[in-house]
Amino acid sequence: MSFEWPWQYNFPPFFTLQPNVDTRQKQLAAWCSLALSYCRHHKLYTLDVMEAQESPVFNNKKIERKLSMEAIQVVFEELRKKGNLEWLDKNKSRCLVMWRRPEEWGKLIYQWVSKNGMVNSVFTLYELSNGDDTEGEEFHGLEEWMLLRSLQALQTEGKAEVITIDDGKGVKFF
Amino acid sequence: MFSQRIKLFKCRSSWRPSSPTWRSSPANINRTSERAPSSGFSFRKCVPPSELTRLPPGKVFGPEMLGVGDFYYELGVQIIEVCLALKHRNGGLITLDELHQRVLKGRGKYAQDVSQDDLVRAIKKLKVMGSGFGMIPVGGSYLVQSVPAELNMDHTVVLQLAEKKGYVTVSEIKDSLKWEKERACHVLDHLLKEGLAWLDSQAAGESQYWLPALFSELTSRDVTPEEANQMTP
Numbered sequence: 001m002s003f004e005w006p007w008q009y010n011f012p013p014f015f016t017l018q019p020n021v022d023t024r025q026k027q028l029a030a031w032c033s034l035a036l037s038y039c040r041h042h043k044l045y046t047l048d049v050m051e052a053q054e055s056p057v058f059n060n061k062k063i064e065r066k067l068s069m070e071a072i073q074v075v076f077e078e079l080r081k082k083g084n085l086e087w088l089d090k091n092k093s094r095c096l097v098m099w100r101r102p103e104e105w106g107k108l109i110y111q112w113v114s115k116n117g118m119v120n121s122v123f124t125l126y127e128l129s130n131g132d133d134t135e136g137e138e139f140h141g142l143e144e145w146m147l148l149r150s151l152q153a154l155q156t157e158g159k160a161e162v163i164t165i166d167d168g169k170g171v172k173f174f
Numbered sequence: 175m176f177s178q179r180i181k182l183f184k185c186r187s188s189w190r191p192s193s194p195t196w197r198s199s200p201a202n203i204n205r206t207s208e209r210a211p212s213s214g215f216s217f218r219k220c221v222p223p224s225e226l227t228r229l230p231p232g233k234v235f236g237p238e239m240l241g242v243g244d245f246y247y248e249l250g251v252q253i254i255e256v257c258l259a260l261k262h263r264n265g266g267l268i269t270l271d272e273l274h275q276r277v278l279k280g281r282g283k284y285a286q287d288v289s290q291d292d293l294v295r296a297i298k299k300l301k302v303m304g305s306g307f308g309m310i311p312v313g314g315s316y317l318v319q320s321v322p323a324e325l326n327m328d329h330t331v332v333l334q335l336a337e338k339k340g341y342v343t344v345s346e347i348k349d350s351l352k353w354e355k356e357r358a359c360h361v362l363d364h365l366l367k368e369g370l371a372w373l374d375s376q377a378a379g380e381s382q383y384w385l386p387a388l389f390s391e392l393t394s395r396d397v398t399p400e401e402a403n404q405m406t407p
Contacts, residue, residue, distance in 0.1 A: 006400070007263075007389075007391065007392050007395045007401075010391055011372070011391075012341075012374040012384060013372030013373055013374040013382075015374075015376060016372075016374050016375045016376060018372060018373060019366060019373060020367055022369055023372060030404055033400055033404055037400065065374075065376050066376075
């Protein structure tokens with residue numbers, strides 16, 4: 001299914017950080033939503049800020065408008081405040097994009113586990129993200145760092161425990 | 175504020191016309207609400223010939239004569255609802271065309287048809303009730319204002335200028351209206367402040383001021399669930 005751009009994407013002023021506070025608030029909300037949708041659609045989990053500037057999401061070649069570096073940083077800061085983004089380095093050049101937060105992933109995974117009567121079973125991380133059994137599930141193909149965080153979120157809820165299996169990591173569900 | 179107005183409009187009027195003329199005509203037999211004739215309506219078709227002699231010669235029949243019925247109250251409610259639903263996009267300014275399009279869509283196939291004349295009448299009544307509604311003539315039609323943003327003649331004339339392309343620049347204002355730069359900037363700042371215009375500083379040459387209400391690509395786009403989620407309560 002092709003990605004559906006919101007109306008703002010073809011509206012030239014959308015790429016200028018608005019001077020009016022209320023309008024800017026609306027604008028940033030729309031940008032956050034667009035950035036997350038785009039990442040979700042393309043299953044992107046990390047973004048490089050320099051590359052982002054040239055990505056279609058922040059650079060609409062058709063109308064010849066793009067978000068400035070400053071504006072991109074503002075959008076990313078908004079995402080960070082909402083818990084959807086985490087910087088990987090102090091220079092803020094690369095970030096993790098959590099279009100679904102770890103708690104939300106954890107919930108999905110646990111639902112699948114209990115639905116299939118697999119509570120009290122042990123899985124390797126690989127089995128969860130790449131096993132045949134999970135094919136078709138939304139969390140299939142989830143990157144390891146994200147999977148780990150999701151399981152850790154479940155751990156704090158007492159629903160799972162991250163363990164070591166051989167020389168890798170695994171999880172037991174309760 | 176608006177919910178109170180909607181409640182007001184939902185109180186149905188029990189008024190019925192004293193003259194039997196409209197009610198007995200075949201076209202109106204099953205209608206419970208009365209409606210004023212619009213410019214395309216044939217009065218003669220509705221009134222039986224025998225009744226025509228009773229009507230005072232030379233008198234113009236308009237809504238004031240026939241009075242207000244449920245039709246315009248209901249239409250008023252619909253108009254308010256459409257404007258509220260889109261206010262987050264256009265700041266409370268919408269073209270009559272788009273309003274008409276959306277009202278028709280909301281009424282569905284079997285509802286009574288609604289013309290732009292009907293909308294204009296309904297809005298005039300809303301205006302009289304002090305609802306913050308207003309109409310600004312632009313490009314042969316109107317922009318309907320549904321929030322009480324203070325718009326004076328200067329603002330109106332700039333909106334009219336912006337109607338052609340959906341945006342306007344300081345130079346265009348200076349050239350067309352022969353204004354000083356300060357006056358142009360003052361108006362544009364006000365439109366930005368009221369949330370009616372957005373700034374585009376990447377346009378070639380000079381900044382452009384765009385109005386979502388006049389953005390043609392937007393008029394046929396429905397509000398998506400994602401868009402609705404972004405709306406601040």
